[in-house]
Amino acid sequence: xxxxxxxxxxxxxxxxxxxxxxxxxxxxxxxxxxxxxxxxxxxxxxxxxxxxxxxxxxxxxxxxxxxxxxxxxxxxxxxxxxxxxxxxxxxxxxxxxxxxxxxxxxxxxxxxxx
Amino acid sequence: xxxxxxxxxxxxxxxxxxxxxxxxxxxxxxxxxxxxxxxxxxxxxxxxxxxxxxxxxxxxxxxxxxxxxxxxxxxxxxxxxxxxxxxxxxxxxxxxxxxxxxxxxxxxxxxxxx
Numbered sequence: 190x191x192x193x194x195x196x197x198x199x200x201x202x203x204x205x206x207x208x209x210x211x212x213x214x215x216x217x218x219x220x221x222x223x224x225x226x227x228x229x230x231x232x233x234x235x236x237x238x239x240x241x242x243x244x245x246x247x248x249x250x251x252x253x254x255x256x257x258x259x260x261x262x263x264x265x266x267x268x269x270x271x272x273x274x275x276x277x278x279x280x281x282x283x284x285x286x287x288x289x290x291x292x293x294x295x296x297x298x299x300x301x302x303x
Numbered sequence: 304x305x306x307x308x309x310x311x312x313x314x315x316x317x318x319x320x321x322x323x324x325x326x327x328x329x330x331x332x333x334x335x336x337x338x339x340x341x342x343x344x345x346x347x348x349x350x351x352x353x354x355x356x357x358x359x360x361x362x363x364x365x366x367x368x369x370x371x372x373x374x375x376x377x378x379x380x381x382x383x384x385x386x387x388x389x390x391x392x393x394x395x396x397x398x399x400x401x402x403x404x405x406x407x408x409x410x411x412x413x414x415x416x417x
Contacts, residue, residue, distance in 0.1 A: 221403065232407075234408075279345065289401045290403060291403050292345075293338075293346040294345050
């Protein structure tokens, strides 16, 4: 069975600083990988996803993520964080074409210092 | 174009009562998924429904939990005789076809059992 680990429960960064949120997955084949963001009182919003091809994926709001098969990782990055990025971030894995379930990590809460 | 609507946003029940959580999918979506997020855990898949059919309930607890998605009206997640361990955030997602590639999530229902 697949699993997702987000090692950091809570991260605090200063506005304008760079950000990297870590995600490691466990799955035997090539996974489908996702990053979602949940702002307070909101539903989960898809930031970006990786299915195949270029391992560097661009998403919305200036986020990007890189799939590294050798490290089983799919870390989320942003070069300059804005105060509005404060939220909880979830990494998720799907098991490929035709699947409908997602397995989520426990989430990383991001706080931004003005 | 309204997104996935869940209500109520917050639900408080005493032990032994029933909880009914509602989910209206996005317009045109006939596939609905329920996920549960226990405190300090990631979202976990519970059940997948299509109109009038339960397709996959592999993540549902064997007792007290049921789900339906009638021909008319919202999908309902029903929890009978709630216990404190049922306290969690319950998220609903919908999609146009059976896929995890393009899920739209609601804001969730926070269930608190006293």
